[in-house]
Amino acid sequence: MTESATLFNRLALIGTGLIGSSIARAARAQGVAREIVATARSAATRRRVAELGLADQVVENNAAAVEGADLVIVCVPVGACGAVAAEIGPHLARGAIVSDVGSVKSAVVRDMAPHVPAGVHFVPAHPVAGTENSGPDAGFAALFVGRWCILTPPEGADPAAVERLAAFWRALGANVETMPAAHHDLVLAITSHLPHLIAYTIVGTADEFAEVTRSEVLKFSAGGFRDFTRIAASDPTMWRDVFLANKDAVLEMLGTFNEDLAQLARAIRRGDGDALFAHFARTRAIRRGIVEIGQDSPAPDFGRPHPDLPLAPLPRPYAASDDD
Amino acid sequence: MTESATLFNRLALIGTGLIGSSIARAARAQGVAREIVATARSAATRRRVAELGLADQVVENNAAAVEGADLVIVCVPVGACGAVAAEIGPHLARGAIVSDVGSVKSAVVRDMAPHVPAGVHFVPAHPVAGTENSGPDAGFAALFVGRWCILTPPEGADPAAVERLAAFWRALGANVETMPAAHHDLVLAITSHLPHLIAYTIVGTADEFAEVTRSEVLKFSAGGFRDFTRIAASDPTMWRDVFLANKDAVLEMLGTFNEDLAQLARAIRRGDGDALFAHFARTRAIRRGIVEIGQDSPAPDFGRPHPDLPLAPLPRPYAASDDD
Numbered sequence: 001m002t003e004s005a006t007l008f009n010r011l012a013l014i015g016t017g018l019i020g021s022s023i024a025r026a027a028r029a030q031g032v033a034r035e036i037v038a039t040a041r042s043a044a045t046r047r048r049v050a051e052l053g054l055a056d057q058v059v060e061n062n063a064a065a066v067e068g069a070d071l072v073i074v075c076v077p078v079g080a081c082g083a084v085a086a087e088i089g090p091h092l093a094r095g096a097i098v099s100d101v102g103s104v105k106s107a108v109v110r111d112m113a114p115h116v117p118a119g120v121h122f123v124p125a126h127p128v129a130g131t132e133n134s135g136p137d138a139g140f141a142a143l144f145v146g147r148w149c150i151l152t153p154p155e156g157a158d159p160a161a162v163e164r165l166a167a168f169w170r171a172l173g174a175n176v177e178t179m180p181a182a183h184h185d186l187v188l189a190i191t192s193h194l195p196h197l198i199a200y201t202i203v204g205t206a207d208e209f210a211e212v213t214r215s216e217v218l219k220f221s222a223g224g225f226r227d228f229t230r231i232a233a234s235d236p237t238m239w240r241d242v243f244l245a246n247k248d249a250v251l252e253m254l255g256t257f258n259e260d261l262a263q264l265a266r267a268i269r270r271g272d273g274d275a276l277f278a279h280f281a282r283t284r285a286i287r288r289g290i291v292e293i294g295q296d297s298p299a300p301d302f303g304r305p306h307p308d309l310p311l312a313p314l315p316r317p318y319a320a321s322d323d324d
Numbered sequence: 325m326t327e328s329a330t331l332f333n334r335l336a337l338i339g340t341g342l343i344g345s346s347i348a349r350a351a352r353a354q355g356v357a358r359e360i361v362a363t364a365r366s367a368a369t370r371r372r373v374a375e376l377g378l379a380d381q382v383v384e385n386n387a388a389a390v391e392g393a394d395l396v397i398v399c400v401p402v403g404a405c406g407a408v409a410a411e412i413g414p415h416l417a418r419g420a421i422v423s424d425v426g427s428v429k430s431a432v433v434r435d436m437a438p439h440v441p442a443g444v445h446f447v448p449a450h451p452v453a454g455t456e457n458s459g460p461d462a463g464f465a466a467l468f469v470g471r472w473c474i475l476t477p478p479e480g481a482d483p484a485a486v487e488r489l490a491a492f493w494r495a496l497g498a499n500v501e502t503m504p505a506a507h508h509d510l511v512l513a514i515t516s517h518l519p520h521l522i523a524y525t526i527v528g529t530a531d532e533f534a535e536v537t538r539s540e541v542l543k544f545s546a547g548g549f550r551d552f553t554r555i556a557a558s559d560p561t562m563w564r565d566v567f568l569a570n571k572d573a574v575l576e577m578l579g580t581f582n583e584d585l586a587q588l589a590r591a592i593r594r595g596d597g598d599a600l601f602a603h604f605a606r607t608r609a610i611r612r613g614i615v616e617i618g619q620d621s622p623a624p625d626f627g628r629p630h631p632d633l634p635l636a637p638l639p640r641p642y643a644a645s646d647d648d
Contacts, residue, residue: 029633065502079597099527103547112562128547131624142630147546167551173633177543187540190530192547195591198522199548201585203607206514216511217615219501222471223427223452223516224523224555226620233611238606243592243600254589256532258582261525266577268521268567273403276567280560287456287566289542296550300455302626306466309353309497 005031012069013038014062014084017235018130019101021139022055026172029141039065040136041076048136063091068094071168073125074112076303078102078243082111089107089115096119097161103238103240104187105152106179107245113154121161126150126184127174128192132233146294151182189249193242194257197250199231200239247304329355330406331492336393337362338386338408340373341559342454343425344399345463348378350496353465363389365400372460387415393490394420397449398436402426403565406435413439421445421485427477427512427562429505431569437478445485448475450508451498452516456557469497470618476505486629513573517566518581521574524563527556 013020020038023057027033038055039062040046050058059065066072066088074084081100092098098116102108105124116122129147131138149169153162166176194316206217206225217225243250243300267275290296335357337344344362351357358583361385362379374382376379376481378574385388390396390412398408405424422444426432429448440446453471455462477486488499503511528560530541530549567574614620621627 012559026633047358080386112530128544130547133624140630141635145631145633148544150544173527173631183535186533187536187544188547190533190536191541191544191549193384195526195548196550197588198526198585199551200604200607201588202519202522202581203610204579204603205453205518205581206586207606208584209510209514209577209608211507212511212514214610214613217515218610218617218619220452220472220474220511220515221614221619223454223512224519225515226614227523227551227555227626228519228605229611229614229620230626231551232604232607234604234608236601236608239604240597240600244595244597247592250592251589253529255531256586257529258530258585260529261522261582264521264525265575268571268574271568271571273564273568276564277560280524280556280558280563282531283524283553284558284560286527286531286538286542287553289538289552290545290550293542295542295545296553297628299629300457300462302551302554302628304621304626305623306464307469307497309350309466309469 005171006034007164007171008033008071010035010037010069010071011294012072013055013064013075014088015075016040016054016136017075018134019127019143020073021049021052021054021136022141022143023073023075023101023172024049025139025141026144027168030171032168032171033071037065037069042268045136052136054136054239062087066091066093066096067293068093071165072096072098074098074100077235077238077241078104078108078245081108082115085115087114089117090178092117092120094119095121097123097165099123099125099165101125101127103192103242104245105184107153109154109181114221121158122154123162123165124152124181125155125165125169126152126188127169128188129174130234132230134235142173144169147174149174150184151176151178152184154181185246185249189246189253193246193250193251196231196234196239197243197254198257199228202228203232216222329495330358331488331495332357332395332475334359334361334393334395334646336389337379337398337399338389338396338412339399340364340369340378340400342458342462342469343451344374344397345378346462346465346467347397347399347425347496348373349463349465350468350610351492351525352378352493356492356495357395361389361393369460378460386411390415390417392417395423395489396420398422398424401562401565402428402432402569405432406439409436409439410545413441414599416441416444418443419445421447423449423489425446425449425451427506427516427566428506428569433476433478433505445482446478447481447486447489448470448476448505449489449493450476450512451493452512453498454558456554458559462548466497468493471498473498473500474508475500476508477500477502478505511571513577517570517574518577520558520563521567522581523555523579527553
């Protein structure tokens with residue numbers, strides 16, 4: 001182990017679901033913390049984390065986990081961050097950095113900051129990465145590679161502490177950007193929270209029709225619907241908290257979405273093909289932009305695997321130029 | 325080549341985009357047609373189809389393409405199906421089957437049926453498969469494997485002709501189901517058309533905010549938004565036609581969606597976490613159903629590739645139970 005790789009002496013993870021367990025795996029793989037201490041609310045999760053060997057120590061409670069840690073990352077649903085901060089506050093080591101991974105930042109700052117004692121650096125963070133799965137088994141070390149981690153240090157935060165946390169996330173493969181918490185919450189409302197709200201809605205809607213059975217919805221879902229079900233399979237507790245904590249920004253974005261939807265519906269009703277075509281051509285370009293900057297796979301259909309064709313005799317030698 | 329594999333003597337494909345070119349590749353790979361004749365509206369596409377060696381003959385016009393064919397599949401946007409049927413009608417061979425691949429069926433039947441002469445079997449079809457890409461280069465032979473192809477034979481259709489077309493699609497790897505055109509249009513309105521409308525809307529919405537730049541939307545799209553951009557990158561002409569042709573069913577489903585969205589928005593506004601949690605837990609179960617019946621990959625995040633972590637020295641030997 002080279003000394004330069006080790007950024008922290010003792011990393012404490014409060015919560016070891018998809019994100020916490022991925023941080024544990026990645027931090028260990030990269031050697032950025034000399035020691036990893038983890039905890040989780042449920043005994044079953046703590047047992048599983050120990051079985052998986054994700055941490056050097058798995059402890060029973062949050063106060064014990066943070067003792068002597070120079071980096072504490074709270075990886076729990078945003079609605080629980082305040083209570084966790086209250087618990088760990090008195091036990092935080094002087095000079096330590098305390099951070100989180102919440103998808104909402106203003107509410108987390110409001111809830112956590114009052115419990116962070118003087119001499120401890122509070123640097124909120126949000127790694128924009130995840131999958132639809134939950135729990136310590138769902139995590140993997142490469143989750144953050146090529147994704148963005150947004151830091152929202154409060155005014156007056158120690159630049160050295162912010163840089164140390166940024167270096168930690170870069171070591172895990174993430175790109176780091178810094179912005180005010182309020183701006184983060186607007187950006188994520190449109191890039192993440194509203195898409196989840198829409199997906200949760202339409203998947204529920206599909207389940208409600210008398211003329212179309214649930215089994216038909218599932219069978220013919222490859223026409224588009226199944227893409228939404230992945231997002232609508234995300235952790236219910238996490239997302240309940242996100243919507244409650246970022247209510248104003250989400251409802252604001254939803255207002256604009258509703259106006260746009262009404263406009264497209266009007267074009268359909270009136271048979272205005274030109275308006276539809278113009279809109280659809282514009283959105284196609286946005287996809288291209290995301291693929292170009294490496295934020296999605298260029299493979300068609302997200303690179304979903306396609307099984308091979310059943311074997312059958314070929315009618316003639318295959319043309320050399322036909323590589324299918 | 326075994327005789328049993330060859331279902332048709334001459335397959336004519338009118339249109340060779342994603343779907344038409346995938347049929348050509350799969351039909352050849354499976355040996356289900358002795359000869360494949362293809363055409364396309366644009367000279368550039370016809371040239372490309374010839375270069376790719378996708379057909380035995382590439383001809384200039386639709387009337388020439390169908391001469392002597394015992395299976396004709398019209399693979400053009402649904403809005404163009406009527407005009408194509410009028411062109412090819414007088415040239416169709418007696419006893420031939422004429423079909424299509426449109427995502428809407430009632431409108432296609434209305435537009436095509438009057439042009440199909442007596443003695444020719446009209447069996448509309450819709451393979452529920454595709455990607456966000458278009459054109460002859462986007463096609464591949466395995467596109468239909470494990471997907472559903474829905475046939476909507478009109479009343480009085482010849483059962484033998486329907487079965488021959490079903491056998492063709494099964495040879496391409498698809499599962500075949502038969503239902504009335506009107507029912508198809510309701511089912512697809514919820515499993516495909518409404519999801520596309522919603523995705524097209526939200527991707528447009530994301531592009532409109534003054535406070536959040538387009539570059540921020542693209543950078544932080546991994547929080548959910550990017551999933552929608554894939555669907556909103558689908559072919560604009562095809563989708564304009566779908567919405568115009570299935571207007572009533574789409575607007576009906578949209579009405580229910582809007583009611584459900586208003587209900588979730590109300591729960592957010594009132595801070596009703598229990599209502600949100602109950603909804604989100606229900607939609608998670610629907611995802612499971614789709615994965616269980618093999619209509620989506622069980623891999624997290626659609627199986628999107630994750631690059632490796634940058635190399636770094638490991639702090640200690642990896643625990644054997646930690647396979648990350």
